[in-house]
Amino acid sequence: MTEAEAGRTDRRSASPGGGGIRFEDVTVAYNGTVVLDSFSLEVAPGEVVALLGPSGSGKTTALRAVAGFVRPASGRVYAGGRDVTDLPPYKRGLGMVVQQYALFPHMRVEQNVAFGLKAQKVAKAQIPGRVAEALRMTGMSPFAQRYPRELSGGQQQRVAIARALAIQPSVLLLDEPLSALDAQLRSGMLAELARLHRELPDVSILYVTHDQIEALTLADRIAVMNDARLVEVGTARELYKRPGTEFAAGFVGNSNLLPVTVAECAPHADGSFRAAVRIGTQSQPVAATSAEAVAAGEARTLCLRPHLLELAAAEHHDNAFQARVTEVQWRGSSHRVFAEVHGHEVRLDANELRNPPGIGETVWFHFSAQDAVLIPGSGAALAEGGAR
Amino acid sequence: MLLYTRRAQRIAWAVFGFFFLLLFVLPFGILVLAAFTRQWNGAFPSSYTFSNITAAFHKDPLDGLETSLITAFVSSVIALAVGTWAALALDAMRNRGGKALIQTVFMLPIAVPSVVVGLALLVAFSQGPVLLNGTSTIVVMAHCILVTAYAFQQLSAAITRLDPAYEQAAASLGARPYYSLLRVKLPLLLPALTGSLALCFALSMGELGATAMVYTSHWTTLPLRIYALDDRGHQFVAAAVTAVMMTITLAVLLAISKIRTRANFR
Amino acid sequence: MSAVTELPPATPTAPGGRSGPAAANKARFSTAWLWSTPPILLLAAAFLYPLYLVVKQAIEGSPPDPANPFKVTTSFSDTLKDPGTRTVVKNTIEMAVYSTAGCLVLGFLLALIIAFVPFPGARAVSRFVDVFLSFPSFLITVSIMFLYGRVGMVNHIASSLTGGKHDTPIDFIEYSPWGIWLAELIYFTPFVMRPLLTAFSQLDSGQLEVAASLGARPGRVIRQVILPEALPALFAGGSLVLMLTMNEYGIVSFTGAKYQTLPVLIENFAKEQTNYAGACALAVINVVLSLALFAGYRVLLARMSGGRRAAVHA
Ligand SMILES: Nc1ncnc2c1ncn2[C@@H]1O[C@H](COP(=O)(O)OP(=O)(O)OP(=O)(O)O)[C@@H](O)[C@H]1O
Ligand SMILES: [Mg+2]
Numbered sequence: 001m002t003e004a005e006a007g008r009t010d011r012r013s014a015s016p017g018g019g020g021i022r023f024e025d026v027t028v029a030y031n032g033t034v035v036l037d038s039f040s041l042e043v044a045p046g047e048v049v050a051l052l053g054p055s056g057s058g059k060t061t062a063l064r065a066v067a068g069f070v071r072p073a074s075g076r077v078y079a080g081g082r083d084v085t086d087l088p089p090y091k092r093g094l095g096m097v098v099q100q101y102a103l104f105p106h107m108r109v110e111q112n113v114a115f116g117l118k119a120q121k122v123a124k125a126q127i128p129g130r131v132a133e134a135l136r137m138t139g140m141s142p143f144a145q146r147y148p149r150e151l152s153g154g155q156q157q158r159v160a161i162a163r164a165l166a167i168q169p170s171v172l173l174l175d176e177p178l179s180a181l182d183a184q185l186r187s188g189m190l191a192e193l194a195r196l197h198r199e200l201p202d203v204s205i206l207y208v209t210h211d212q213i214e215a216l217t218l219a220d221r222i223a224v225m226n227d228a229r230l231v232e233v234g235t236a237r238e239l240y241k242r243p244g245t246e247f248a249a250g251f252v253g254n255s256n257l258l259p260v261t262v263a264e265c266a267p268h269a270d271g272s273f274r275a276a277v278r279i280g281t282q283s284q285p286v287a288a289t290s291a292e293a294v295a296a297g298e299a300r301t302l303c304l305r306p307h308l309l310e311l312a313a314a315e316h317h318d319n320a321f322q323a324r325v326t327e328v329q330w331r332g333s334s335h336r337v338f339a340e341v342h343g344h345e346v347r348l349d350a351n352e353l354r355n356p357p358g359i360g361e362t363v364w365f366h367f368s369a370q371d372a373v374l375i376p377g378s379g380a381a382l383a384e385g386g387a388r
Numbered sequence: 389m390l391l392y393t394r395r396a397q398r399i400a401w402a403v404f405g406f407f408f409l410l411l412f413v414l415p416f417g418i419l420v421l422a423a424f425t426r427q428w429n430g431a432f433p434s435s436y437t438f439s440n441i442t443a444a445f446h447k448d449p450l451d452g453l454e455t456s457l458i459t460a461f462v463s464s465v466i467a468l469a470v471g472t473w474a475a476l477a478l479d480a481m482r483n484r485g486g487k488a489l490i491q492t493v494f495m496l497p498i499a500v501p502s503v504v505v506g507l508a509l510l511v512a513f514s515q516g517p518v519l520l521n522g523t524s525t526i527v528v529m530a531h532c533i534l535v536t537a538y539a540f541q542q543l544s545a546a547i548t549r550l551d552p553a554y555e556q557a558a559a560s561l562g563a564r565p566y567y568s569l570l571r572v573k574l575p576l577l578l579p580a581l582t583g584s585l586a587l588c589f590a591l592s593m594g595e596l597g598a599t600a601m602v603y604t605s606h607w608t609t610l611p612l613r614i615y616a617l618d619d620r621g622h623q624f625v626a627a628a629v630t631a632v633m634m635t636i637t638l639a640v641l642l643a644i645s646k647i648r649t650r651a652n653f654r
Numbered sequence: 655m656s657a658v659t660e661l662p663p664a665t666p667t668a669p670g671g672r673s674g675p676a677a678a679n680k681a682r683f684s685t686a687w688l689w690s691t692p693p694i695l696l697l698a699a700a701f702l703y704p705l706y707l708v709v710k711q712a713i714e715g716s717p718p719d720p721a722n723p724f725k726v727t728t729s730f731s732d733t734l735k736d737p738g739t740r741t742v743v744k745n746t747i748e749m750a751v752y753s754t755a756g757c758l759v760l761g762f763l764l765a766l767i768i769a770f771v772p773f774p775g776a777r778a779v780s781r782f783v784d785v786f787l788s789f790p791s792f793l794i795t796v797s798i799m800f801l802y803g804r805v806g807m808v809n810h811i812a813s814s815l816t817g818g819k820h821d822t823p824i825d826f827i828e829y830s831p832w833g834i835w836l837a838e839l840i841y842f843t844p845f846v847m848r849p850l851l852t853a854f855s856q857l858d859s860g861q862l863e864v865a866a867s868l869g870a871r872p873g874r875v876i877r878q879v880i881l882p883e884a885l886p887a888l889f890a891g892g893s894l895v896l897m898l899t900m901n902e903y904g905i906v907s908f909t910g911a912k913y914q915t916l917p918v919l920i921e922n923f924a925k926e927q928t929n930y931a932g933a934c935a936l937a938v939i940n941v942v943l944s945l946a947l948f949a950g951y952r953v954l955l956a957r958m959s960g961g962r963r964a965a966v967h968a
Contacts, residue, residue: 390766390770390771390862390872390875390876390880391770391771391872392866396872397771400767400771401767401771401773403763403767404763404764404767404768404771404773407760407763407764408764408779411760411839411840411843412782412786412840414801415793415794415797415798415801415840416797418797418800418801418807419793419796419797419800421800422797422800428800430810430814431807431810431811431814432807470693470696470697473689473692473693474690474693474694474697476689477686477689477690477693478690480685480686480689480690481686481687481690482686483686483687486686486687486690489690489694490690490693490694493694493697493698493702494693494697495948496701496702497701498948499897499941499944499945499947499948500705500901500941500944500945501900501901501903501916501917501920501937501940501941501944502901502903502917503901503903503917503918503920503921503937503940504705504708504901504917504920504937504940504941505701506921507708507920507924507930507933507934507937508701508704508705508707508708508937509700509704510924510930511704511707511708511711511930511934512703512704512707513704529700532700533697533700533701536697586788587788590788590789591788593790594788594789594790594791594792594793594904595790596790596791596792596903596904596907597901597903597904597917597921600903600907600921600925601921601924601925611790611792611904614792614796615792615907615908618796618908623796623799623800626796627796627797627800630793630796634789634793637788638785641785641788
């Protein structure tokens with residue numbers, strides 16, 4: 001497709017290419033309470049985007065707006081290459097899997113999977129083949145004749161996915177599909193989902209979860225939501241390595257967030273900036289990475305991942321700050337050390353230490369400049385963020 | 389658990405057993421006993437007979453039984469259809485006033501005395517364009533009105549309990565509303581449907597007040613014939629007919645509950 | 655008809671939005687009304703219109719008929735003023751109140767024991783209560799005649815105990831209000847028990863144990879823990895029974911006609927005296943009384959948390 005063509009398609013149907021999902025300024029309100037506020041997000045064809053956020057942040061609402069179960073008060077929703085805002089759910093042709101699966105209890109597995117095909121009046125001759133294919137993909141072929149109540153939780157989950165896949169949707173909506181499973185089954189199903197997506201490279205997936213591990217494992221991009229709004233969106237790596245907001249830094253992975261003052265800032269070879277920042281007013285500056293240029297004297301938040309901090313034996317380490325140990329936890333294969341620096345708590349995660357520090361001891365925390373990220377901070381989130 | 393000492397429990401059970409046997413079990417026992425009684429001069433029947441039971445299957449009561457069964461079947465099927473329709477309409481209605489309207493209209497027959505339901509039909513259909521007085525239709529109609537309210541109530545309660553996730557899953561798979569009604573909603577409501585069919589049938593079999601107002605000599609239901617027997621002093625035959633009627637009603641209820649077992653998924 | 659969208663758009667479409675959502679919404683709105691109309695019309699034609707005619711005739715009374723000088727003519731106020739009517743209204747209310755009171759006490763006691771002093775077979779008993787609800791009411795009257803009637807079993811036993819001095823030591827069933835009361839007590843108690851058993855099954859049994867471990871005796875536990883939880887169910891069951899006893903025809907008519915209540919008198923006016931206007935006037939009184947009670951019942955039921963299925967028959 002040439003650029004001109006792409007532009008035309010885009011203008012005519014206002015759709016993201018041939019498939020995918022697009023939210024355009026979608027606002028949803030329940031009885032006057034806004035639960036999704038000017039939400040804009042795009043999921044490209046074949047892409048997996050995870051909606052990540054705390055409970056009540058509006059993730060399910062966003063997904064249900066795509067499926068057609070809530071009607072936006074304003075804004076448009078595009079899915080599968082067309083504007084679906086005014087379409088009833090049954091005309092949208094999207095696959096959906098919800099937390100409790102909602103398998104039809106009066107139908108056998110096979111009938112459950114065939115339901116969508118029959119409802120859409122697919123030619124009779126095609127149905128058995130497509131049902132068998134969906135069951136094969138999810139590994140449920142041996143259970144075709146069972147009733148849902150005769151299946152385990154994980155098996156029910158596979159049937160729910162098979163049922164959604166049978167209608168060959170270009171878009172798959174998954175609302176916390178693994179949350180009803182226990183931890184062990186969950187990691188198995190996660191790998192299964194990843195394999196399924198490799199098998200169906202053209203299907204766009206919008207995956208709602210509040211589990212960051214699921215999001216990091218499965219998603220090409222992560223959209224972080226909080227309080228009815230989209231906070232930040234980016235690839236899993238970007239969000240993890242270079243979070244742009246305190247909320248994302250705190251929600252995607254663990255982090256220590258410390259208020260700092262910039263002492264100086266200079267461009268770096270990789271296109272970002274290196275800044276020297278002070279944690280306390282008097283302390284020795286430490287080096288950190290910033291996405292943008294910052295003027296000396298500005299306040300920022302320093303994001304340090306606990307597992308990227310190291311205990312340094314002596315002060316002569318170049319990029320380190322001094323802290324007083326408040327608690328040491330031994331967790332079998334690892335140690336977790338809490339320490340206080342200028343009134344803020346900092347956490348360090350390390351492989352089991354041979355000589356763990358004692359409580360009250362003063363130690364040096366060392367880190368590499370590229371692992372420390374400066375975030376435009378307000379300082380408001382510090383209280384919770386710092387202890388994570 | 390409320391009582392922890394053995395003694396207190398025993399007292400409670402004794403109290404329960406006393407009332408339960410005396411008030412609920414004894415009447416049934418006596419009824420069955422009376423059904424087989426030829427003469428009852430002392431504390432217990434002095435001689436027994438099968439002739440009451442055979443009398444219950446003679447022309448007159450048998451006619452009544454047939455009338456009652458037909459009336460009950462026709463009216464409970466119609467009531468189930470109309471009641472289910474109204475309950476589904478109530479569920480689809482988003483307008484508050486509309487909801488209240490449907491609820492009030494369909495609950496009203498429970499609040500109005502059955503005798504008054506009969507009277508109203510008598511007043512309305514003894515004159516005017518539609519003359520139904522003296523027909524079997526008016527009897528069936530009275531039964532329909534009375535039991536539709538119960539069917540409606542049962543079904544709308546069952547629909548509220550139904551998880552909306554099933555219907556939404558169906559819609560997400562491309563099922564239009566009527567398709568998901570037929571293939572998902574009604575099958576899931578099957579236990580409630582058979583349950584309220586059974587209830588309507590039983591209520592219609594035992595209906596007396598409205599029927600007493602609208603019956604005719606060629607469409608006299610069994611309860612009315614039992615009343616007549618009792619009134620004319622044939623108490624033992626009346627007891628026998630009542631016992632037969634209860635047995636047949638229970639058999640039908642049992643048959644209906646058998647449909648249930650296949651439909652009970654959860 | 656099935657509304658898959660669980661709620662209507664809460665906020666109207668934004669100014670920039672197309673007319674699409676509004677139009678679709680309007681379509682769904684009218685579909686719901688379209689689906690509701692046939693059953694409502696059906697019931698209106700078969701029931702509401704006749705009911706309206708009853709009210710109309712009650713108010714208009716029946717004009718004198720020149721062709722039939724023996725026809726009874728009555729007006730609403732005649733019927734209202736008639737001392738006979740007043741006695742019957744009083745009877746109706748009295749009987750309903752006493753029966754309901756008896757049902758509440760007995761139903762609460764029995765439900766309490768089934769739920770909280772469990773014994774083997776308690777489940778079967780509660781099943782039996784369900785089946786009981788589908789029996790016809792006159793059955794009770796027929797059988798208590800054999801038990802407590804003039805020549806019934808209890809009388810024979812009692813008279814043999816008293817040495818045959820009295821023929822009928824127990825003479826309260828036939829033609830007396832007590833027979834009706836007993837039959838209504840028996841027949842309607844299960845209607846109180848059903849919602850109570852539902853409410854009791856939702857009560858956390860841990861509460862009772864905690865209360866007992868804190869030193870509360872059973873009486874206090876019932877008063878302070880169980881009763882407050884059961885109150886809505888008790889109210890709901892009670893007002894339902896109040897309404898049903900007020901409208902009961904079978905039991906009263908089977909007992910014998912000396913003690914009359916409104917439904918029996920209505921039947922008598924209409925079928926034996928062909929006094930339709932009088933019957934309609936009585937019917938209006940009866941309906942107003944029971945509607946008032948039913949409205950109360952619905953309000954209480956709506957307040958009953960989680961006990962919705964404990965409605966009339968459940
Ligand atoms: N039907 C409804 N009526 C009113 N408010 C609702 C309704 N459904 C959701 N909400 C509100 O909308 C907000 C967002 O809900 P949503 O279900 O989208 O959250 P979520 O991010 O999926 O949370 P979770 O992780 O707990 O599932 C919540 O505050 C919730 O209370
Ligand atoms: Mg959710």
